[in-house]
Amino acid sequence: MRVKFSTDFAKKIRGARLPAIDPFIPVCFLLALLLIQPLGAPGLPNTADGLLHLFRSALWRWAWDDGVLWPRWHTMLYQGYGYPLFNFYAPLLYIIASALSFLLPNILVAFKVTLFLACLNYSLGMYLWARDVLSREAAIVAAVAYSFATFRFRELYFQGNYAQFLAWSLYPWVLFFFRRLAAEPSRLHFVGAVLSLAALILTHNISVMLFGPVLLVYIIWISACLSRRAISSESGENTPKLLERGAVLIGAIICALALSAIFWLPALGEAKYTRVHVLTKGFFDVAEHFLRWRELLAPSPVLDYRATNPPMPFNFGRFHLLLVAAGALTIFKRSSNPLRRGHLVFALAGLLASAFMMLPISLPVWRSVPLIAFTEYPSRMYGVAFLFSSLLAGASVGWVSDFPRLRLPVTVLGGLGLILSVAVYQFPRPFLPLRVTPGDFVLYEEAFNVLGTTSASEYLNIWTSEVPELPAVRPDLSREALLDAAGVRAEVTEAKAHSLKLQVDASKPAEVAVAQFYFPGWRGWIDGTPVPLKPCEGSGLICLRIPAGEHRVALRFENTPIRQVAVLISLLGIAATLAVTSKLGSKVSLKVASPWRWRDGIALGVAVLGLLALKVLWVGPHTFWFRMYSPQGVALPAQHPTDVVVGNKVALLGYDIRPEAVRQGGELHVRLYWQALEPLDADYSSFVHLVAGPDNRFYAGSDSMHPAYIPTSTWNPSLYVVDDHYIRIPSDMPPIAFKLQVGLYERETMKGLGEAILPQWVNVLPRKPLRVAEIPHKLRARFGNSIELLGYGLDEEGGSINLTLYWQGRARITRDLQVFVHLVDAEGRLLSQADGPPVEGLYPTSKWWPGQIILDSHRISVPAGSHPKAILVGLYDLTTMQRLPAFREDGSEWEDYAVVIQGF
Missing domain, CATH: 2.60.40.770 (Immunoglobulin-like)
Structure with a gap:
């Protein structure tokens, strides 16, 4: 009775509680935890851009503290001269980190939590999108593939482009919600589509530019597929219903654009006042940064902790590609679901197109399509490439879909294999200890030479031809008020993100240059009376006229007409989103076909937890596995x-x-x-x-x-x-x-x-190797055991003979030899000679490449009145003056080790 009671009780528990949650969703949380685990250490990874994004988050928070809701400028930037960074760089990463900083101990902790949410986006977003297309087992493998792609570790622990990292985590969410919206318009799906796309636009300019065409093609394709299936079904939908669904999809895109207009409209409209064009020239030209196909296929190397920038290839990863290939082959597997096959074909096409765009052969496309030149690095196509390759990797589980007992082992092995295949990237170097204060930011800008936290001062105004040499703000936050202001004393009495206040004492009326760059939006007041501002010639600083005497000067950065229009459009976007949502149904009838299998979720979850525990408790602190430490003065990876x-x-x-x-x-x-x-x-x-x-x-x-x-x-x-x-x-x-x-x-x-x-x-x-058949006069002569004379060419010109010898080294030659070329008469008397190293000294024999046919030209003078009979050719060692033995094709020796050339 006790056994029966226990069994019944377990059945009730399984029936009442466990099916309420997809068992693989908790696994997605564990994957995010494993991915982010190294960030639990104090400080931040020593990356190229990580500190930059952290300080930008701090600047946004400090702007909020100053009462600026949507900062576009910050007077702290560019060594205190101010900079319109947030008017042009998408700010969602900084908004989230700043908002979390109100709930968490400090901005650094909030920043790390933001990155954890991005990691969760990767696993959960890919799982949900792939689950709609593939089985749950395939979807969780796709989630692992997307979360543990090689590029994730490059961004998190080595490069630090965290805005791009967050943007790529949103890709699957956008596809998930738009696919759901196309299949079944509802409030949840519409709001999800609008917010996910708007979030992407507000996160990273370049990522949305590269992903936009993919999204448009996907929406058109998925709508066509679903419409065709709906029309052909027994309860087929009529044309008005299909048009209504299309209108909802278009409406979602319009609402997302409207919501994010507060950022992108001023960014596009006011770019003409900046030097943003420098991001398409010189070092930033995409032509300078193409990848090589060998790099795409390269293995993931062990990284040296003593390298400032341990070389990480821009690769997919070998195991990842193995699963991608297996998944792509399932396209040809018989399936009752055409939409699944269509998704895989779409993913394969997207993957190949993305890989193509990273290679030099794609340069004409980069040159002809507007705006994409601002991408700077073609490797950014990896965002789209990994999205599609991960879906294909998950599809590899489809080969065991008809074998229930194999599904769980294959899923677990596939997931663990993907994680372990990038183990060499999961042990980053010790982090940088840091503080995040305004004074520390001033030191950071100067020490790392990242003025304005940008790489090329691309948002500097067009009126600045020469940047002031000395900073306008010091680490103690004391400021310069004016530059080159003879007869005028001034001090900054208040400095906030969008405003400055100065106390000025002028002995006579003067035009002064405030230590702050000019940009459209600055307004000025002297003793409460508005005054006109203009850019100073050359420096591009704010210029204004000051009357004689003591005055209070106030400067404030305000909205321009285009910024005001952008705010209005965003407010209208919110209203439109709410209006459309109110007219859509709230019921969601989409279901996932397969039943919950908690055993599979628990098995994979335990495996991930086991890896995490092993890494934290043993591998990290007690071994040197997956890492390299070069001794001082040595670079172990060097060939x-x-x-x-x-x-x-x-x-x-x-x-x-x-x-x-x-x-x-x-x-x-x-x-x-x-x-x-x-x-x-x-x-x-x-x-x-x-x-x-x-x-x-x-x-x-x-x-x-x-x-x-x-x-x-x-x-x-x-x-x-x-x-x-x-x-x-x-x-x-x-x-x-x-x-x-x-x-x-x-x-x-x-x-x-x-x-x-x-x-x-x-x-x-040679690009086209010379063939023996192309040699004018063939001759087989062997010198020693490593060199052959395959033939020669003769050309008589005036009083000289041009002789071309065709040498070939059979193997590596250990010494440098000289060529002798002697012109003799019938009695063997020397008439002329042209001795010297091969190829005029440009190609020593010790450097000959085995198998290469080498052309060696010699010009022999013919003395007037002489009667040359033959040319003697051979090799000798200049240090010993001994000739190298010369043999005919039959093995017999040439006399005096000299090959005889006649016939001229």
Whole structure:
């Protein structure tokens, strides 16, 4: 009786409680926790952009403290001269962090919680979207694939572009709600579609620009598919009903655009007052940052903790791609659900298109489509690529859909495999200890040279041709009031995000320059009376006329007409959203076909919790698994270690060359490992040049304004920097071996800090290898065991003979040999000679690439009145003057080890 009672009780519990929640939704929370777990450490990861976004969040919060609800300017930015950052950069990340900071201990904790919510967006959003298309098991694998994509760790712990990180987490939510809205218009789906799209627009400018076309195509495609299915069903819908659904979808897009107009309308309308065009030129040109297809397919390497910027390839990950391939093949599997197959085809097409846009072959598209040049980095297409590749990875579970006993093991193994495949990225370096105060922000801007928290001062006004040398605000928050104001004394009595107040004493009327940049929206008052403002010539600061005497000056940054219109449109967007919502039904009848399987959810949840516990309690504190620690003065990942010192200030610890032989028209990748031996007070540029010959003649090369994009003045002497160079090999570059000349120099003065020739050479091979059949006169002669003379070409011109020898090395040659070319008469007397190293000294025999046919030209003078009979050719060692043994094709020796060429 007791057993029966227990069984019945368990059945009641399962029936009454567990089915109320999808068992994989708690797993999504655990995935987010595992992804964000390293952020539980004090401080913030030492990333390129992480501190930038944290301080922007703090600036937004400080603006709220000053009573500014929607800041567009902040007087603290750009060393206290002010900057319209928030008028042009999407602010949702900073809004969320600032709002959470009211509930949490400080802005840093709020910032980390915001990132956790983004991690949850990845897993839960992808799961819900994929669940509508695939099975639950496939959907949770897709969620793992999307959450643990290689790019997540690049953004979270190494690059720190947290606004982009948040934006990409919204992609599946937008598709989920718009798909639901297309299938069944309801209040929940409409509000979800509007808010998710508006949130994306308010999060990251470039991400929404790249995702927008994908969303439009998806909406059109899914609407067509659902309409066709509805018409063909027994309870087919009529045309007005279908048109109504289309109107609701369009309405959702319009409402989302209206809601977010408060940001994007002024950003577009007032960009003409900025230098935003610099983001499409020079270093920021997309042509400078294309990926290589090998990089897309590269494995994920172990990272060195002693590298400032451990090289992480822009890759998909091998295991991820394996599941993608398996999932793509399910397209050809018999299925009763055409919509599922259609989604997979759509995902495959989107994945291939995204990969194409990251490769150099796509440059014409980047050049022809408006605005997308502002993307700067084609690798940002990974946002869309991982969205679709993750759906395909989840679909791989479909191969066991007909085998119930295999579904759980395959789901668990697939999920764990995806997590473990990126284990090398889950142990970031120790974090930066930091404080987030206004004074710390002033120090940060100066120390990291990130004026305005932007990379190219792109939002600086168009009236500024020369930026003031000295900062307007100091770490103690004391301020300069005026610049170059002779006869005028002034002090700043109050400084807030959008306003300044000054006390001015002028001995006579004067035009003064306030230490704040001008921008449309600034208004001024002197003793309560409005006064006109204008940009100062050259500096672009705020200029105004001051009467003689003591005066109170007030400056306030206010809305321009376009900003006022934007606010009005956003308010109308809220009203329109509420109006449409009130007319839609509230009932949601969409159901997921398969029943809840709590066993599967619990099994995967326990596995994820086990990984988390193992990582936190054992692997992290007690092992060196998945990590590398180079000793001081050594770069363990370097293919070729060196001990070169440049200018007594910087050491070259090693270098990599890939490939060692590159064809004409190809590309050479050289990676340098630099380490500063002391703090550097100048910013140096690095170079890698391919040189040849005794005079080191330049043929091709690469220069980097900032090695590894990190100014050398900010290098930490205890860490090394990985500096990548990609050198395009000209199609007409001679097919010889080149030396690699590397060094550092000051870009402004072009003064070199120092340079060195690397021991390793690089072979350039012909784009189209020469074939033996193309040799004019064939001749098989072997020298030693490693060199063959395959033939020759003769051309008599005036009083000379042009001889071209066709050499081939069978294997690597260990010494440099000389070629002798002797012109003799019938009695064997020497008439003339043309001895010397092969290819005029440009291609030493010790550097010959095995198998390459090498053209070696010699010009032989013919003495007047002489009667040449033959040319003797051979090789000798200049140090010993001994000739290399020469053999005929039948193995017999040539006399005096000299091959005889006749017939002229």
